[in-house]
Amino acid sequence: MDDRIRAHVFVSGRVQGVYYRATTRDTARERGVDGWVKNLDDGRVEAVLEGPEDTVGSMVEWCHTGSPSARVDDVEVEYGDPAGLEGFEIRR
Numbered sequence: 539m540d541d542r543i544r545a546h547v548f549v550s551g552r553v554q555g556v557y558y559r560a561t562t563r564d565t566a567r568e569r570g571v572d573g574w575v576k577n578l579d580d581g582r583v584e585a586v587l588e589g590p591e592d593t594v595g596s597m598v599e600w601c602h603t604g605s606p607s608a609r610v611d612d613v614e615v616e617y618g619d620p621a622g623l624e625g626f627e628i629r630r
Contacts, residue, residue: 543591544573544620545598549583551611553604558583559628561605566626571597576629588620 549558554577562575562585571593575585587597601613 541591542589542620543594544618545585545587545594546616546618547585547587547598547601548578548614549585549601549604549610549612550581550614552607552609553583554581556607557605558608562601563626563628565600566597569593569597572620572623572626574623574627574629586623588623 559575559577562583566573566575566587569589571587571589573586573588575583578584585601587594589597598613598615602610604610
């Protein structure tokens with residue numbers, strides 16, 4: 539069985555109104571990563587990514603670029619134990 543991890547990610551920059559959440563959802567689903575993504579009131583995007591370590595790692599790297607219209611200034615990541623999320627959704 540593969541080792542699953544959880545990455546709690548906060549992305550800052552021009553990441554709202556540029557399809558960052560939708561592109562994150564689609565990319566995560568394509569890669570088989572579970573979790574969720576949402577906008578925060580302070581202009582950042584928050585995401586939780588769960589899955590195999592290498593796959594989650596590649597999603598965290600993807601977050602540094604994001605959607606084509608986004609401008610990512612910073613990505614903060616905290617790693618931890620997965621909570622057993624299934625599927626990937628946009629939270630409001």
